[in-house]
Amino acid sequence: LIVAYSYVRIDDEAVGAEFENAMRSRSGLVESFPGFQRFEFRRDAGRRGHYVIVTWWDSRADLRGYLSSEAHRSTHSKLSERARAVIGPPRVEVHEVLTSATA
Amino acid sequence: LIVAYSYVRIDDEAVGAEFENAMRSRSGLVESFPGFQRFEFRRDAGRRGHYVIVTWWDSRADLRGYLSSEAHRSTHSKLSERARAVIGPPRVEVHEVLTSATA
Numbered sequence: 001l002i003v004a005y006s007y008v009r010i011d012d013e014a015v016g017a018e019f020e021n022a023m024r025s026r027s028g029l030v031e032s033f034p035g036f037q038r039f040e041f042r043r044d045a046g047r048r049g050h051y052v053i054v055t056w057w058d059s060r061a062d063l064r065g066y067l068s069s070e071a072h073r074s075t076h077s078k079l080s081e082r083a084r085a086v087i088g089p090p091r092v093e094v095h096e097v098l099t100s101a102t103a
Numbered sequence: 104l105i106v107a108y109s110y111v112r113i114d115d116e117a118v119g120a121e122f123e124n125a126m127r128s129r130s131g132l133v134e135s136f137p138g139f140q141r142f143e144f145r146r147d148a149g150r151r152g153h154y155v156i157v158t159w160w161d162s163r164a165d166l167r168g169y170l171s172s173e174a175h176r177s178t179h180s181k182l183s184e185r186a187r188a189v190i191g192p193p194r195v196e197v198h199e200v201l202t203s204a205t206a
Contacts, residue, residue, distance in 0.1 A: 020201065040106075041203070100144070102142075103140050
């Protein structure tokens, strides 16, 4: 199980609100990709304007398949030009799950 | 939904292996705490010796309840003295989930 992080920092509050709205009204295309397991959109509780997009995948190949897709590219085009200029490219990180447990 | 991160960096490979084993043979006490949702033990795929412990909780109060418990303290005492000296205190981060989706 692979976990992909995109850390997005938005200092402008209006752009932050636009970003939150865009994430709440997502197209949901990612859910239909092979190997997709889970999606979470979060904010860092300790640092204002720090957002995190997290997706879980069966394998690294599945993650790559999504990242190189038209669906992934099109999600970015939904934001305003101003928002895209403010947001910039996210910092990306990949984790590998070694052990897990659920309630 | 609240997500708690502990980032643990271990440069010593033998201590890293001990840490992985300790996490694989966990007591599993965390699963029985009120508000517990999920646990994942991971390694950063891009940086050797970077581990991440992630837990999901219904609320911040539930997280606090676990962190202040005897069960949480006792997990640390399972590591060797050498391991505890090398590992040191983890960097901690808390996220708040705004939206989520599952396959």
